[in-house]
Amino acid sequence: MHRNLTCSRLGARVARTIAFFSLVLFVALLPAFSTARAQVINTDTTVAGNAQNGKKLFAANGCYECHGYQGQGAAQTGAARIGPPQLSWEGFQSYVRKPAVQMPPYTSKAVPDKDLADIYAYLKSIPMPAKGKDIPLLNK
Ligand code: HEC
Numbered sequence: 001m002h003r004n005l006t007c008s009r010l011g012a013r014v015a016r017t018i019a020f021f022s023l024v025l026f027v028a029l030l031p032a033f034s035t036a037r038a039q040v041i042n043t044d045t046t047v048a049g050n051a052q053n054g055k056k057l058f059a060a061n062g063c064y065e066c067h068g069y070q071g072q073g074a075a076q077t078g079a080a081r082i083g084p085p086q087l088s089w090e091g092f093q094s095y096v097r098k099p100a101v102q103m104p105p106y107t108s109k110a111v112p113d114k115d116l117a118d119i120y121a122y123l124k125s126i127p128m129p130a131k132g133k134d135i136p137l138l139n140k
Helices: 002-042 051-060 063-067 089-097 113-124
Strands: none
Touching: 051 063, 051 113, 089 113
């Protein structure tokens, strides 16, 4: 009788310990679940492309002729700065297919979506120009 009592008390203690550690584990893993969710949400607006290949395609498809090799844009051609692009992937894609003003349209036969995604990745990899105060030479 006495033995059984200690046994069940021990059982309750083990159960409580397990419950406690499950709770700790759950709380510890909570951020992991939320970042996984955030990543899923992010992939809706971004696209996986190969920036290195995109650099080649940006030149091969003549984008550079109006936008410059770094997508910096050019006053002479009126082409906007697109490196880095301000448009979302969807906006970028639909603009290239149906440009608004002077830019010639590129159909998906001319530049398939996969290639365009690489071009987008290349442009995304280009940093915005530094501000004057962030350029060491100008702070001498
Ligand atoms: C013949 C010149 C020319 C070529 C070639 C060209 N563009 Fe453009 N692009 C322009 C001009 C000019 C604009 C400014 C808006 C307009 O006139 O359509 C523009 C605008 C854009 C915009 C919209 C920018 C914004 O933020 O609103 C994107 C995106 C773009 N070009 C991507 C490309 C890509 C990618 C290529 C190559 C596949 C390319 N362009 C080739 C001339 C060109």
